[in-house]
Amino acid sequence: MTTSREVQLAARPVGAPRDSDFNLVNLTLAAPAAGQIQVRNLYLTVDPYMRGRMNDTRSYAAPFAIGETMTGGAVGVVTHSEDASVPVGAHVLHDQGWRTHANIDARRVKVLPELPGVPLSAYLGVLGMPGLTAYAGLLRVAEFKAGDVVFVSGAAGAVGSAVGQIARLKGAARVIGSAGSADKVRHLTDTLRFDAAFNYKGGPVAEGLKAAAPDGIDVYFDNVGGEHLEAAIGSMRPHGRAAICGMISQYNATEPTPAPRNLVQIIGKQLTLRGFLVGPHYDLFDTFAQEVGGWIASGELKFDETVVEGIDGTPAAFMGLLQGQNTGKMIVKL
Ligand code: NDP
Numbered sequence: 001m002t003t004s005r006e007v008q009l010a011a012r013p014v015g016a017p018r019d020s021d022f023n024l025v026n027l028t029l030a031a032p033a034a035g036q037i038q039v040r041n042l043y044l045t046v047d048p049y050m051r052g053r054m055n056d057t058r059s060y061a062a063p064f065a066i067g068e069t070m071t072g073g074a075v076g077v078v079t080h081s082e083d084a085s086v087p088v089g090a091h092v093l094h095d096q097g098w099r100t101h102a103n104i105d106a107r108r109v110k111v112l113p114e115l116p117g118v119p120l121s122a123y124l125g126v127l128g129m130p131g132l133t134a135y136a137g138l139l140r141v142a143e144f145k146a147g148d149v150v151f152v153s154g155a156a157g158a159v160g161s162a163v164g165q166i167a168r169l170k171g172a173a174r175v176i177g178s179a180g181s182a183d184k185v186r187h188l189t190d191t192l193r194f195d196a197a198f199n200y201k202g203g204p205v206a207e208g209l210k211a212a213a214p215d216g217i218d219v220y221f222d223n224v225g226g227e228h229l230e231a232a233i234g235s236m237r238p239h240g241r242a243a244i245c246g247m248i249s250q251y252n253a254t255e256p257t258p259a260p261r262n263l264v265q266i267i268g269k270q271l272t273l274r275g276f277l278v279g280p281h282y283d284l285f286d287t288f289a290q291e292v293g294g295w296i297a298s299g300e301l302k303f304d305e306t307v308v309e310g311i312d313g314t315p316a317a318f319m320g321l322l323q324g325q326n327t328g329k330m331i332v333k334l
Contacts (some may be wrong), residue, residue: 002029002079003040005311006069006099016322021054032082032103035170037092039076039104043334044097044311045124046318047072053250060277071096073129086111094124095317097236100311100334116294119305125158125329126296126303127289129278134162134221135288136281139170141274142219142243143270146171149213151232153177154183154223154248155197158329163221164194165301176212178205178228180324189328192302200224206231208209216240224249230260236271237309244275258330265278277292304328 003026010023032038038182039235050072052059064070074097078090083106092109096102112123126129137159138144150167150169154160155177164175177197188197198208205227209217218240220232229289232242250257291295295301308317314332320328 001031002101003027004029004099004101007311007314008069009054009064009066011066012056013051013252015254016317017054017315019315023067024312025069029101029103032080034082034084035106036103037078037086037106037109038080038101039074039092039094039096039109040079040101041074041076041097041099041334042091043075043121043124044314044334045073045128046314046321046330047130048246048248048321050318051322065308068096071095073124074102075123076102081106083107083317091120093128094144097245098314099332115297118293121305121307121329121331121333122296122303124331125305126162126301127293130158130329131162131292132281132285132288134159134166135279135292136278136284137243137245137276138163138166138219138221140281140284141276142161142221142241144170144172144219147173148218149176149216149237150173150219151176151178151209151213151217151235152220152221152223153200153232154246155179155188155194156327157223158326159245160221160223160293161188161192161303161328162301164188165192165295167219168193169295169300174213176217178208178224184327187304203265204231205329206234209235219243221245222247226250226257226260230262233260233262233265233271233273236265238269240269240271241271242271246272248322305331307331307333310332 008023013021030100086106091112094109150161156179176193177194178200185197196212209231216237220242223246228248
C-alpha cells in the first residue's frame with residue numbers, strides 16, 4: 001500500500017485564494033490495476049488557469065469539486081507497472097498533479113525522453129504546455145512575421161518569456177516586455193535580450209509602452225488584459241494583430257471588469273484581436289519541440305524556474321504565482 005499526500009479544494013475562493021481554500025490529506029493508494037501504472041511525482045506545475053477551475057462556473061476547463069483532489073500537469077517516475085508499454089523507472093508526463101502518488105491508465109501518460117542538460121521539469125514549462133502556448137500564439141494566432149515590433153505582457157513568466165525570445169529568434173524588429181518588478185525588467189533586457197522592458201507598477205501602462213515603442217507595435221501577446229490591452233490597442237499600428245492568451249489581471253475579480261475604453265480603434269486601424277486556447281494547437285507540438293529544443297541546446301533561448309519544495313508548499317506556490325512571486329515557470333519539486 002502506498003500513501004499519497006494530496007491537495008484538495010476545501011472552499012471556493014472569493015477574490016485571491018487563501019490557505020483555508022486548500023486542504024492537505026493523506027490517502028491510501030491501492031496497487032495499480034491491469035493497464036495502469038503507479039507513479040511517484042517528481043515535479044508538479046501550478047498554472048493560472050487553475051484559478052478558474054476553483055470557481056463554480058465553467059471556464060474552459062470544468063470546475064474542481066469541493067473535497068476533490070485538484071489535478072494538473074506533473075512529471076513522475078513509474079514505480080509499479082501493469083502495462084508493458086510503460087516500464088518501471090520511466091519518466092512520464094501526466095495530469096495527476098497536486099499529489100505525491102497516483103495510479104494512472106498507461107495510455108494516458110507520455111513517456112519523456114531525457115535531454116542532456118535539460119531538467120525534467122522543463123516538460124511542464126518551456127518544453128511543455130506553456131512553451132507551446134507561446135509558440136502557437138505568436139506564430140500561428142498572431143501571425144507573426146519577421147520585422148514585426150512585438151509587445152508581450154507578463155513577459156517574465158513562463159509563457160511571456162518564451163514569446164519574447166521566440167519573437168527575437170524569428171527576426172522581430174523590436175521586442176518589448178512588461179513585468180511587475182525592477183528585477184524582472186532587468187532580467188528581460190539583460191538576460192533574455194528583450195530590446196526594452198518596463199515595470200507596469202511604476203506608472204500608466206500606456207506611458208511605459210509608448211516610451212518603449214515610440215513608433216508603435218505590430219503584435220501584442222496578451223497575458224494580462226485590462227489596462228495592458230487598452231495600452232496595446234492604443235499603440236497598435238494599422239493591421240496590428242493581438243493574440244489574446246490570458247487576462248490574469250481579472251482572474252481574482254469579484255465584479256465584472258471594464259473593457260478597454262478604446263475598442264473603437266479596432267475599426268479605424270483594422271486590427272485583429274484573436275482569443276485562443278492552446279489545446280487545438282497540439283498539431284504543432286513536434287515542430288515546436290524540435291525548434292525550441294534546438295534553441296535551448298544552443299543556448300539561444302533561456303528559461304527560468306522558481307522552485308517551491310514539497311507537496312505542502314503547493315498551495316503557496318499557486319498563490320505566489322498569482323501574486324508574481326515567480327520568474328519563469330513556477331514549479332513544485334517533491
Ligand atoms: P506566469 O508564469 O506568467 O505567471 C503569472 C504572472 O502573472 C505572475 O508572475 C505575475 O507577474 C503576473 N501577474 C499577476 N497578476 C497580474 C496583474 N494584475 N497584472 C499584470 N500581471 C500580473 O504564468 P503563465 O506563463 O503560466 O501564464 C501566463 C498567461 O497565459 C496567463 O494569463 C494564463 O492564464 C495564460 N495561458 C493561457 C493559455 C491558453 O491556452 N490560452 C495556456 C497557458 C497560459 P508580474 O510580477 O509581472 O506581475
